[in-house]
Amino acid sequence: xxxxxxxxxxxxxxxxxxxxxxxxxxxxxxxxxxxxxxxxxxxxxxxxxxxxxxxxxxxxxxxxxxxxxxxxxxxxxxxxxxx
Amino acid sequence: xxxxxxxxxxxxxxxxxxxxxxxxxxxxxxxxxxxxxxxxxxxxxxxxxxxxxxxxxxxxxxxxxxxxxxxxxxxxxxxxxxxxxxxxxxxxxxxxxxxxxxxxxxxxxxxxxxxxxxxxxxxxxxxxxxxxxxxxxxxxxxxxxxxxxxxxxxxxxxxxxxxxxxxxxxxxxxxxxxxxxxxxxxxxxxxxxxxxxxxxxxxxxxxxxxxxxxxxxxxxxxxxxxxxxxxxxxxxxxxxxxxxxxxxxxxxxxxxxxxxxxxxxxxxxxxxxxxxxxxxxxxxxxxxxxxxxxxxxxxxxxxxxxxxxxxxxxxxxxxxxxxxxxxxxxxxxxxxxxxxxxxxxxxxxxxxxxxxxxxxxxxxxxxxxxxxxxxxxxxxxxxxxxxxxxxxxxxxxxxxxxxxxxxxxxxxxxxxxxxxxxxxxxxxxxxxxxxxxxxxxxx
Numbered sequence: 388x389x390x391x392x393x394x395x396x397x398x399x400x401x402x403x404x405x406x407x408x409x410x411x412x413x414x415x416x417x418x419x420x421x422x423x424x425x426x427x428x429x430x431x432x433x434x435x436x437x438x439x440x441x442x443x444x445x446x447x448x449x450x451x452x453x454x455x456x457x458x459x460x461x462x463x464x465x466x467x468x469x470x
Numbered sequence: 471x472x473x474x475x476x477x478x479x480x481x482x483x484x485x486x487x488x489x490x491x492x493x494x495x496x497x498x499x500x501x502x503x504x505x506x507x508x509x510x511x512x513x514x515x516x517x518x519x520x521x522x523x524x525x526x527x528x529x530x531x532x533x534x535x536x537x538x539x540x541x542x543x544x545x546x547x548x549x550x551x552x553x554x555x556x557x558x559x560x561x562x563x564x565x566x567x568x569x570x571x572x573x574x575x576x577x578x579x580x581x582x583x584x585x586x587x588x589x590x591x592x593x594x595x596x597x598x599x600x601x602x603x604x605x606x607x608x609x610x611x612x613x614x615x616x617x618x619x620x621x622x623x624x625x626x627x628x629x630x631x632x633x634x635x636x637x638x639x640x641x642x643x644x645x646x647x648x649x650x651x652x653x654x655x656x657x658x659x660x661x662x663x664x665x666x667x668x669x670x671x672x673x674x675x676x677x678x679x680x681x682x683x684x685x686x687x688x689x690x691x692x693x694x695x696x697x698x699x700x701x702x703x704x705x706x707x708x709x710x711x712x713x714x715x716x717x718x719x720x721x722x723x724x725x726x727x728x729x730x731x732x733x734x735x736x737x738x739x740x741x742x743x744x745x746x747x748x749x750x751x752x753x754x755x756x757x758x759x760x761x762x763x764x765x766x767x768x769x770x771x772x773x774x775x776x777x778x779x780x781x782x783x784x785x786x787x788x789x790x791x792x793x794x795x796x797x798x799x800x801x802x803x804x805x806x807x808x809x810x811x812x813x814x815x816x817x818x819x820x821x822x823x824x825x826x827x828x829x830x831x832x833x834x835x836x837x838x839x840x841x842x843x844x845x846x847x848x849x850x851x852x853x854x855x856x857x858x859x860x861x862x863x864x865x866x867x868x869x870x871x872x873x874x875x876x877x878x879x880x881x882x883x884x885x886x887x888x889x890x891x892x893x894x895x896x897x898x899x900x901x902x903x904x905x906x907x908x909x910x911x912x913x
Contacts, residue, residue, distance in 0.1 A: 399876070403789060423781070446743050453689065
């Protein structure tokens with residue numbers, strides 16, 4: 388069963404690489420060549436400032452939060468964790 | 471008529487009026503996993519259990535604890551397992567996919583809400599499908615493991631009445647532009663200040679919560695880029711609405727994922743940059759199969775169709791996001807050309823293709839020199855790399871981390887292999903004996 392599962396993982400991954408290399412599934416293989424991506428960043432396009440511009444930063448970038456306080460509280464109660 | 475609507479195929483949506491919708495709180499088995507129908511609305515995701523063990527079904531074998539990277543699943547008094555606290559659970563669902571008894575259940579399921587929205591003529595329902603879904607959904611319909619069903623996924627969503635078939639493979643390409651550019655900026659600045667090197671990828675919601683929880687000091691190393699679906703949500707409600715002449719208020723975005731942790735991501739309060747919720751619902755591959763079967767669609771016989779192009783057209787680089795090493799390979803295809811100004815003749819960068827563990831690779835880029843990268847599969851391994859970065863001993867530029875072994879194709883929301891469900895008789899017997907013994911000890 389463990390061997391079967393390993394093989395399953397492997398088969399799905401291989402299928403991804405096969406699709407990437409199959410021009411009938413994906414005619415282009417580089418993100419920067421995608422015409423609909425070029426249109427997004429083109430002059431007059433929705434993100435015409437280019438990647439990491441102001442509008443990108445507002446819509447497509449984010450911030451993260453320190454979530455360690457909860458973990459410290461659990462450990463203080465004596466709960467053991469892997470990290 | 472706008473450009474986008476003119477290009478759409480003429481496929482008609484089916485009539486869903488006869489499809490019964492499960493009431494909130496109902497428990498339904500979806501591809502062998504029990505899900506509770508529950509749409510949390512504006513609930514803080516940190517208080518929710520996305521997966522939980524059913525003690526009545528648990529045999530105490532411990533297989534789940536074995537696959538839990540953080541130690542969140544622990545033994546109770548009677549030998550069964552449970553999640554000690556939602557803050558420790560990264561929502562990856564590896565416990566669920568490895569439980570031989572189907573004892574791990576899902577507690578958040580938007581299937582009913584999605585069906586209601588599909589039935590509502592006033593709601594413009596947008597599909598946002600992750601790359602990995604198209605490498606596993608076919609298994610739910612008797613197709614061999616690893617069958618690519620990308621074209622059929624677009625076809626089935628159109629028949630279910632999704633108004634726009636947009637796609638996270640398109641935003642995976644956008645992610646490469648944003649994240650690749652961010653990396654080049656960090657390299658140019660020498661990793662100084664608040665934008666240090668190495669840069670970590672940020673697509674995987676299990677990894678992001680892990681970093682925030684156990685390595686918060688490394689947050690400046692995380693790419694500020696949202697994941698592809700967290701980019702498509704706000705783009706659908708701004709750019710997509712604009713391109714199609716749709717009132718953004720009417721747009722309902724459905725994230726379709728190989729993952730359980732994406733349900734947590736979709737509920738993050740900060741995911742509201744379009745002026746409303748960016749992601750309205752998140753379902754996984756098993757739940758999509760459930761909806762398709764409920765609607766009575768013969769999936770395997772569907773034709774291949776294209777996504778709606780403007781927020782749907784994608785490259786091979788984008789589909790690679792479904793596998794461990796894929797984001798890195800896609801990013802290198804971009805970075806190589808952006809740095810060197812030369813064309814990368816062979817896009818296949820096989821050195822970064824990774825099954826498990828940590829894979830460190832150096833790729834020579836003309837005009838720059840070696841770009842040093844690492845691909846990490848699994849959070850235990852991620853912790854080792856985090857320790858190196860924390861200690862300041864890492865000389866890497868870019869690190870990809872995926873929580874699930876081999877990447878999203880093996881995510882916690884994917885169809886579960888029959889061989890796991892059908893655990894050996896011996897193992898089941900041992901577990902039952904152990905459980906009885908433990909219960910007697912307690913009693």
